[in-house]
Amino acid sequence: MASSLVIPQATLNISNQAEGNDNKWVLAADTITIGRSLCNDIVLPYSWISRRHSMIQKDENNTYTIVDLGSTNGTLVNYKLIHFPATLSSGDIVTLGDTELTFTQETEPDIPEQGSEFPPDETVVCLQRKIVCILVCDIRSYTALSEQLGVARIGELLQLWCKAMSDIVTKNGGEVDKFIGDAVLAVWKDSDSLSRVIQALTAADEMQRLTAELGNRFTEIQEPLRLWTALNTGEAVVGNIGVAGSRDYTIIGDAVNVAFRLEEQASRLNCDVVIGESCYRHLPQQTTVFRLYTIDIRGKSQPFRCYGCNYDELHKFIFDLSTVNG
Numbered sequence: 001m002a003s004s005l006v007i008p009q010a011t012l013n014i015s016n017q018a019e020g021n022d023n024k025w026v027l028a029a030d031t032i033t034i035g036r037s038l039c040n041d042i043v044l045p046y047s048w049i050s051r052r053h054s055m056i057q058k059d060e061n062n063t064y065t066i067v068d069l070g071s072t073n074g075t076l077v078n079y080k081l082i083h084f085p086a087t088l089s090s091g092d093i094v095t096l097g098d099t100e101l102t103f104t105q106e107t108e109p110d111i112p113e114q115g116s117e118f119p120p121d122e123t124v125v126c127l128q129r130k131i132v133c134i135l136v137c138d139i140r141s142y143t144a145l146s147e148q149l150g151v152a153r154i155g156e157l158l159q160l161w162c163k164a165m166s167d168i169v170t171k172n173g174g175e176v177d178k179f180i181g182d183a184v185l186a187v188w189k190d191s192d193s194l195s196r197v198i199q200a201l202t203a204a205d206e207m208q209r210l211t212a213e214l215g216n217r218f219t220e221i222q223e224p225l226r227l228w229t230a231l232n233t234g235e236a237v238v239g240n241i242g243v244a245g246s247r248d249y250t251i252i253g254d255a256v257n258v259a260f261r262l263e264e265q266a267s268r269l270n271c272d273v274v275i276g277e278s279c280y281r282h283l284p285q286q287t288t289v290f291r292l293y294t295i296d297i298r299g300k301s302q303p304f305r306c307y308g309c310n311y312d313e314l315h316k317f318i319f320d321l322s323t324v325n326g
Helices: 142-171 193-216 254-269 311-324
Strands: 010-014 024-026 031-035 054-058 064-068 075-077 086-088 093-096 099-105 124-139 175-180 183-188 227-243 246-252 273-276 291-295 304-309
Touching (some): 064 075, 193 311
Antiparallel strands (some): 054 064, 175 183, 291 304
């Protein structure tokens, strides 16, 4: 008699029923994104949920970890705000804004044998602190765009777009940390401060121009294809992060969270590109392209200074800078 393979099942379900919801999701994939945008695996269409709020990953031992993706309201596990990937256990409460979700796992994860290279609860290894420049950008009005194109065509567009964005970032000395649906998280970490910022701004300029060209190839798109972009400079933790058996190179920290929150502010400020003050300080002193704004950012006790411009201004700034530098 053949034995059947038992696959451990893990689920998330909304546990606070203020709106009468009884949603339950099976966490079958290795990576599950949660957010308000329709491009996520788990869509929570509430104002307190960020477009890309958090991500759950499963490793080969059926251990699940959750990480915040720079959300506005943060991700809490058992009512504690997390800043690093957190391992989930059955019965844990995951709080995203006003939504509480219960994580349930039918069977315990496979615990590595004693003497294995990494202890079962090790979640972070090979980390370094570095001063980096972070770029975050995403496609504007992505939900409406998805409705215009349909599933097949939006998939085709994203495939072309992601490849093009990755090529531009690499050409300008950066690395794509991850794609999250219609968004890119890229990092510059291997050059001096001024070079990092100029390279990232150059990439932002080229990314928008190529995005617009790509949009022209899809005749179904009714409006020019444009991006919201944000840059921030600061200290971050880079390295291999995850649980034993599933460690990926990534970048986390306050500098990353602020970059995501600046990108969310771009539309409110009516600026194509928003950069943190730490980025602005590395630019030539005569720079007048960027306008000063003072905003409130969740998690910051003091008003936050940032600078913004439109893409035409950015393109002229990059052109003028390249002319001066020969």
